[in-house]
Structures are given as C-alpha cells and as structure tokens.
Amino acid sequence: MTSDTETLVRLFGWIPKPATSGVVTFSDGTTATVTPNSDGYFLDPITQPSDYNLGIVSIDALADDGTVIAHQQL
Numbered sequence: 415m416t417s418d419t420e421t422l423v424r425l426f427g428w429i430p431k432p433a434t435s436g437v438v439t440f441s442d443g444t445t446a447t448v449t450p451n452s453d454g455y456f457l458d459p460i461t462q463p464s465d466y467n468l469g470i471v472s473i474d475a476l477a478d479d480g481t482v483i484a485h486q487q488l
Contacts (some may be wrong), residue, residue: 419463426457430484433475440468 428448429436430472436448436456462468475484 416479421462423460423462424457425460425472426455428454429473429475430454432477433477433483435476437474437476438470439472439474441471442468444468 425438425446425448427436427438427448429448431454433450433454436450438446438448440446446460447460448458450456470488472488473486474482477483
C-alpha cells in the first residue's frame with residue numbers, strides 16, 4: 415500500500431530456533447525488528463518513505479538476551 419508520504423511493506427522470512435526475534439538491515443543502514451512464530455516464520459509490516467527503493471543486506475536471528483545466534487549476509 416502506498417500513499418504520497420509512505421509505503422507499507424510486508425517483510426516475510428524464516429529465522430532458526432531458538433531465536434525469539436530478528437533484525438533486518440536495509441541497504442541504507444536502517445533496521446527493522448521482526449518477530450517469528452513458533453516455527454520461525456515471520457510476516458511483519460513496516461512503513462517506509464514513499465520513494466522507498468531499499469534492498470535487504472542482512473538478517474540477524476537473536477536469542478532472548480539479544481545474542482546473535484545466526485547471521486545471514488544477503
């Protein structure tokens with residue numbers, strides 16, 4: 415969904431257990447936190463500027479204490 419000022423983007427993917435959250439890093443250095451379901455899949459809406467044209471450069475899977483348990487460079 416897009417308006418004159420923002421675009422709604424749905425991030426989806428998978429992170430391995432026992433991760434309780436993930437951090438997606440975009441090409442401009444901004445990040446978004448995602449929350450997986452019990453199987454590790456996530457589908458999270460985020461809002462970006464209307465002229466958004468960012469790529470995802472990495473995803474980190476985080477344990478409860480914030481420790482990175484998996485990192486994927488894209």
